[in-house]
Amino acid sequence: MRPRRAEITEILRQRVFSGLHLGILRHRGRLPSVRELARELGANPRVILAAYRSLEREGLVELRTRSGIFVAPPEASMGDPTPRRTDWMVEVLIEGLQHGLLPRALTQQVAQCLAAVDLQAVVVECNADQLYSVPEELQRDFGIQTIGMEIGALHNLKEVPAELRRADLLVTTAFHQSEVRGLAQRLGTPLVVITMCTDLFTEVGRLLPLEPVYFIVSDPRFAAKLHRLFGSTTGATNLRTLVLGSDDLSQVPDEAPTYLTRLTRRRLKESPLLRRVLPEDRVFSAESARQILSFAIRTNSAAASANRR
Amino acid sequence: MTRRRDDIANTLRQRLLSGLHLGELKQGQRLPSARELGREMGADPRVALAAYRMLQQEGLVELRPRSGVFLTGTDSSTGGLQRRTRDWMVDLLLRAIERGIPAPDFPERLRRSLETLRLRVACIECNQDQIDELSHELHTTYGFDVSGVDVYAMLDSTRLSKEVRQADLLVTTHFHAHEVQPIATKLDKPWIVAELLVDGFAEIARRLAEGPVYYVVADPRFADKLVKIFASSPAPANLRVVVQGRDDLDQVPPGAPVHLTRLVRQRLADHSRLTPLIPPTRVFSPETSRRLFTFLLRANLAALNEQ
Numbered sequence: 089m090r091p092r093r094a095e096i097t098e099i100l101r102q103r104v105f106s107g108l109h110l111g112i113l114r115h116r117g118r119l120p121s122v123r124e125l126a127r128e129l130g131a132n133p134r135v136i137l138a139a140y141r142s143l144e145r146e147g148l149v150e151l152r153t154r155s156g157i158f159v160a161p162p163e164a165s166m167g168d169p170t171p172r173r174t175d176w177m178v179e180v181l182i183e184g185l186q187h188g189l190l191p192r193a194l195t196q197q198v199a200q201c202l203a204a205v206d207l208q209a210v211v212v213e214c215n216a217d218q219l220y221s222v223p224e225e226l227q228r229d230f231g232i233q234t235i236g237m238e239i240g241a242l243h244n245l246k247e248v249p250a251e252l253r254r255a256d257l258l259v260t261t262a263f264h265q266s267e268v269r270g271l272a273q274r275l276g277t278p279l280v281v282i283t284m285c286t287d288l289f290t291e292v293g294r295l296l297p298l299e300p301v302y303f304i305v306s307d308p309r310f311a312a313k314l315h316r317l318f319g320s321t322t323g324a325t326n327l328r329t330l331v332l333g334s335d336d337l338s339q340v341p342d343e344a345p346t347y348l349t350r351l352t353r354r355r356l357k358e359s360p361l362l363r364r365v366l367p368e369d370r371v372f373s374a375e376s377a378r379q380i381l382s383f384a385i386r387t388n389s390a391a392a393s394a395n396r397r
Numbered sequence: 398m399t400r401r402r403d404d405i406a407n408t409l410r411q412r413l414l415s416g417l418h419l420g421e422l423k424q425g426q427r428l429p430s431a432r433e434l435g436r437e438m439g440a441d442p443r444v445a446l447a448a449y450r451m452l453q454q455e456g457l458v459e460l461r462p463r464s465g466v467f468l469t470g471t472d473s474s475t476g477g478l479q480r481r482t483r484d485w486m487v488d489l490l491l492r493a494i495e496r497g498i499p500a501p502d503f504p505e506r507l508r509r510s511l512e513t514l515r516l517r518v519a520c521i522e523c524n525q526d527q528i529d530e531l532s533h534e535l536h537t538t539y540g541f542d543v544s545g546v547d548v549y550a551m552l553d554s555t556r557l558s559k560e561v562r563q564a565d566l567l568v569t570t571h572f573h574a575h576e577v578q579p580i581a582t583k584l585d586k587p588w589i590v591a592e593l594l595v596d597g598f599a600e601i602a603r604r605l606a607e608g609p610v611y612y613v614v615a616d617p618r619f620a621d622k623l624v625k626i627f628a629s630s631p632a633p634a635n636l637r638v639v640v641q642g643r644d645d646l647d648q649v650p651p652g653a654p655v656h657l658t659r660l661v662r663q664r665l666a667d668h669s670r671l672t673p674l675i676p677p678t679r680v681f682s683p684e685t686s687r688r689l690f691t692f693l694l695r696a697n698l699a700a701l702n703e704q
Contacts, residue, residue: 176496178694
C-alpha cells in the first residue's frame with residue numbers, strides 16, 4: 089500500500105501544478121473529492137485521503153471538514169501580512185505595469201508630467217483668506233506657481249497686468265466666474281472654476297442647529313461671504329465670525345467648535361487655547377483637483393513631446 | 398466572442414505599450430495583420446480584427462485600409478502620452494494628494510520607496526530556461542539583484558551557497574515550494590512562490606488541440622518539465638519540445654506555431670524565423686507582482702524610517 093500512496097501523491101501533485109500553470113485550477117478552487125478520485129484512479133479512498141493529507145502538509149491543498157478539498161492560497165511567508173498605509177503604492181505599481189510602465193519609467197513619466205514647464209496660475213478672489221489658501225494649495229499639492237489677485241483690482245483696468253498676461257491658467261470660484269470668464273476669453277487663457285471641498289462646510293452645517301460655531305478669519309469680506317453661504321441653513325444665527333486684529337478672540341468659549349482659516353493660523357503667533365479646533369480643510373474638491381491635474385499633465389506632456397521632436 | 402476579443406485587446410495593449418516604453422517597438426511601425434495576429438494568438442481573424450478596432454478607438458493603433466495596421470503609440474491631441482495612461486496618472490496623483498503627498502513630491506517619494514535598498518534575490522528553479530526568464534523579470538521590473546540557483550545543486554551540496562545565505566528574499570515556483578520552504582524556515586528568510594501568468598501556457602494548451610506546437614528550450618530538464626505540465630492538456634502529443642544544441646531546429650516547419658524561451662532567443666544568433674510577431678513581456682501573475690512589490694516597498698520604507 090505504501091508505494092501506491094507515494095504514486096498517487098505524485099499524480100495529484102502534478103495535477104495541481106499543471107492545473108495552476110494551465111489555468112485550469114485556481115488557488116482556493118475546489119478539487120475532486122476523495123470518493124471521486126478513488127473511483128477514477130481505482131484506489132482505496134483511504135489511500136487517496138492519505139495522499140491528500142501529505143499534500144496538505146506540503147501546503148499545496150487544504151482539507152476543510154465537511155466542505156471539501158481546495159487548492160491552498162499562494163504560499164509565502166512575508167512577515168506581517170496586515171495592509172499598511174503605504175500599500176496603495178503597490179496597486180499604483182501594478183496598474184503601471186498594465187499601462188506598460190515599469191516602475192523606473194513610471195517615476196520618470198510622472199516627474200516629467202509635472203515638471204516639463206513651470207506653470208503659472210493667477211487666482212482671482214475677493215478676500216485675503218481665500219487669496220491665501222487657494223494659491224498655497226495650488227503651489228504645494230500641484231506644483232503650480234501661483235499668485236493671488238483681488239477681484240476688485242480687475243475693475244476699471246486700463247491695462248492688463250503682466251502677471252495676468254503671462255499666466256498659463258486662471259483660477260476662481262463660482263462666485264466670480266462670470267467676471268473672470270470674460271477676462272479669460274479676452275486673454276485666451278484657460279480658466280478653472282473651482283468647487284471647494286465640502287467636508288468642513290458639511291460638518292459646520294451639522295453643528296449649527298446644535299450650538300454656536302466660530303470662524304476666525306483675517307478678512308472681514310470672507311466673514312461676510314460665510315454669512316451669505318450659511319444664510320439659508322438651519323441655525324444660521326449660530327454662526328459667529330471673528331476677524332483677527334479687530335475682534336477680541338478671548339470671547340470664543342473654550343469648548344466651542346472653532347475654525348481658523350489658513351491665513352489666520354499663519355498670522356497667529358500663538359494659537360488661542362481652544363479645545364475644539366476644527367481640522368484644517370483641503371481647499372479643492374476632488375473634481376476641481378482632477379481638472380487642475382489634467383490641465384497640468386496635458387500641458388506638461390505636450391511640452392515634453394514637443395521638446396523631443 | 399466579446400470576452401475573447403477583450404482578452405486579446407488587453408494582452409496586445411500591454412505588449413505594445415511595454416514595447417514602446419522599452420524601445421523594442423517604434424511609433425509608426427507596421428504590426429501583424431489581423432489574420433497573422435489571429436494565427437499567432439490562436440483566434441479567429443474576425444476576433445483579432447475586433448480587438449484591433451478597440452485599440453484603434455483608444456488611439457494606440459491605426460488601421461489603414463488596404464495597407465495594414467500601424468502602431469501610433471501616442472495620441473497627438475493629448476500630447477505625448479496615451480490618453481488612457483494620462484487619465485490614469487491624474488487619478489494616481491489625486492490618490493497621492495488625498496494621502497497627504499503633494500503631487501510634485503510623488504515621483505521622488507516613489508523612487509525612494511523602490512531604490513533606497515539594493516535587495517538580493519535568490520531565484521531557485523530546476524532548469525536554466527526558467528531561471529533565466531524569472532531572473533530577468535525580477536531584475537528589470539523589480540530592480541532586484543538576482544542570483545539564479547539550481548535547486549538540485551542546492552539540495553545536493555552540504556553547505557548552502559553564498560547566494561542563498563545572503564539573499565534578502567527567496568523566489569521559486571510551485572514545483573519546488575516543498576523543497577525551498579524548509580530552507581527558508583531554517584534561514585528565517587522571506588520567500589515567495591511565484592505564480593506565472595497562465596495566458597502563455599493556456600494559449601499553448603488551446604492551440605495543441607488544433608495541431609502541433611513547437612517549444613524550443615535550452616535546458617533538457619525544462620523540456621521534461623514541459624511534457625509533464627502539458628500532460629493534462631487536451632492533446633499533449635501535439636507538443637513538440639525541441640532542445641537547442643541537441644535537436645535540429647530545422648524540424649520546425651515554417652509558419653508553424655513556435656515558442657522560444659528567452660534564453661534560446663538570446664543564444665540563437667538569427668531567430669527571426671522563429672520569433673513571435675509581438676513578443677510577450679511579462680511572466681509573473683498579478684498576485685505575484687503584488688507580493689513582490691509589497692516586499693520591495695516594505696523593505697525600503699523600513700530602511701527609510703530608520704534613517
